[in-house]
Amino acid sequence: MLRVIGAGLPRTGTMTLKNALETLLGAPCHHMAEVFRNRAETDPPTFLAAAQGDYPDWDELFAGYAAAVDWPSSAFYAELAAHYPDAVVVLSRRDGFDTWWKSANNTILKDMHAAADLIGPVWMSMIDAIWDKTFEGAPRDDRDAVEAAYHRYHDRVRETVPAGRLIEFETGAGWLPLCEALDLPVPDAPFPYLNTTKDWNDRANAVPPGGVPADDRQS
Template sequence: MTLRLIGAGLPRTGTTSLRRALGLLLDAPVYHMSEALAHPEHAPTWVAAIRGEPPAWEEFLAGYAAGVDTPFSTCWRDLAAAYPQAPVLLSRRESPQVWLRSMEPTVLARTRDTLAGGEKTDPLVALFGSIFTGVLTDLDDPAEMMADYERHLARVRAEIAPERLVEWQPGEGWEPLCRALDVPLPDEPFPHENSTADYLLRAEARRRAATARREQGPSTRPTLPRSI
């Protein structure tokens, strides 16, 4: 299996819904941050790729038909070169302000917590420390974050040929994806997954579980969440 679509959109641009939608359209797995979290053995490969030492993508991504979200989108440029026939999907929100409001209590909070509390030897801590390299310069500066978001969109638009680029926002549904992939429109509603409210509910459940483990005393190292 070869990649049929490359997601260049940043987290909190509908990427979890896109993972589900593309999986239905392509009838195959779609890489997403949840895959990296479920497979910590992938982390060193992503960290190396982000540092400019990409793997043999066909081997590493064997079995996946597409990829969205970070760390996949952090490597969009190299992946676009490796798969020149695949459309590049630039998912985005209606404004930088809307995107940042979604990022702050979810992905950014989880990233800070992981970097502050994780073990340095944990490969996923290294991954969280690398996933925004070259994309977001200061996670604690809202103005810089929004400027970085705009710069990311501009870079993808400048480097990907218009006929290859697919821009998509949550709410636009199936049609742009089906047109890019040359597949029929499904006869079912577009999936809507991982809202900010859903994310925060899971985060609270993780905090309660972590508190319970601490109260019970030392045990095995807790597993990081399957979705950032």
Template sequence: MLRVIGAGLPRTGTMTLKSALETLLGAPCHHMAEVFRNLETDPPAFLAAARGAPTDWDAVLAGYAAAVDWPSSAFHAELAERFPDAVVVLSRRKDFDTWWTSCNDTIFTGMDGGDFATETWAAMIAAIWDRTFEGAPRTDRDAVEAAYHRYHERVRETIPPHRLVEFTTGAGWEPLCDALGLPVPAEPFPHLNTTREWHERTGDVPPGGVPGPSKES
């Protein structure tokens, strides 16, 4: 049963949130990284959900205490209804420009390609994108920015304030611990999947070289 539902977009510190929530909850957190390990089951399940099929969320997310990042964050409203006691975390970068730059430096370079990109995978990504950004072309910065702001407003309109935690990248343990009623761990808050780490892991070096380590996921 989910205790935390992530509504934040990719590249808003979701890998860091995954690690932090696994520490706090002592159980796995779903993330796009999990989809790569479950390519036979996750993409078809989330694609069907994006197309409006009835979805057994208990089965899709069995064994997880939290879910952040795409594809699950695109279904935060459905998940919030199914798990009414769960906290909803809206992770955010400081502004659209920071988020846009991070995405273009990382996930936008290979979201549709690679050995993993089956027809079902590509269809899932397209469906999740359209669901989140209302069909805005990925190359149209202005259209994406407008849809980006509307998305955040939809989250705020859908999730009651007492359940919603707006979590800006770098906020640390306190907002999560306060919402969950848990003590702050003694260990430092994690900091994972920076732009540099993403490129080092994928071997995809962008024009101009790999950015410095200060850009967070």
């Protein structure tokens, strides 16, 4: 059963958040990295169908996970929040659109179409469907349209999730907001800091011909 539902977009520190939540909850956190590593055959068609309105058995899909952040799951924050009414919803975010846009363009957006031949049509259809669900069909190369949809998305999250249940978690916020919301002690360890733009591109540049990075291509 999910205790934490991520509503934040990719490139808002979701790999860091995954790691932090796994430390706090002592159980796995679903993330696009999990899809690439362990669920490449099952999750893409399942989330593609969900984006088309054919929802899965959420309990079965997330069996063994205590949290879910990043795409593809975060695109369904509203459905998951309704299904798991006791879960905390975390809206991870950057300090503004410009920061997010720069990071996204230097990582996921530039790689999306380049990866099409590697990851296959079902993966690309899932990503396209989740993009359209989140950004209301805004063309990925139209900065103004994406920015407008970006702000509408964050407004929808705030309108959908009651304030007492929602954590707005800006990158760099550390342990305290999560620990307070989950009523857990602050770990005696530094808060993680993972998957920078440099990390992403170092992995992407290391991919062998015909290969796909083994970890978080969408964090």
